[in-house]
Amino acid sequence: xxxxxGIATVNVYEVDEDLAFDMCxxxxxxxxxxxxxxxxxxNRMGVYSGPEYDLVFGPVANDDVYETLQLYVNGAISRExxxxxxxxxxxxxxxxxxxxxxxxxxxxxxxxxADGRG
Numbered sequence: 001x002x003x004x005x006g007i008a009t010v011n012v013y014e015v016d017e018d019l020a021f022d023m024c025x026x027x028x029x030x031x032x033x034x035x036x037x038x039x040x041x042x043n044r045m046g047v048y049s050g051p052e053y054d055l056v057f058g059p060v061a062n063d064d065v066y067e068t069l070q071l072y073v074n075g076a077i078s079r080e081x082x083x084x085x086x087x088x089x090x091x092x093x094x095x096x097x098x099x100x101x102x103x104x105x106x107x108x109x110x111x112x113x114a115d116g117r118g
Contacts, residue, residue, distance in 0.1 A: 029058030
């Protein structure tokens with residue numbers, strides 16, 4: 001690992017999301033809904049056995065959500081209480097490209113080199 005060495009660079013991409021979802025097998029979650037909770041919990045526990053998707057869009061199950069999810073999957077809190085806790089959090093959406101088929105819809109725009117002030 002070379003932490004602190006090199007030049008920090010951000011690559012910027014575009015995607016025609018509608019086209020990608022039309023041409024790929026995709027799954028969209030409109031927010032924190034029961035199906036999203038089931039999908040995330042099953043994936044976190046390693047027991048997801050549903051269809052494989054090229055793209056998945058929905059709320060990020062980030063570190064801020066992790067504790068609530070762990071309590072739920074361990075049976076310490078109910079589904080209803082889990083949903084209440086998650087719906088009050090400020091969650092951001094993510095679009096996950098799971099296959100080469102999905103990645104083909106990304107279009108490279110540019111690279112930006114960090115100026116070192118951040």
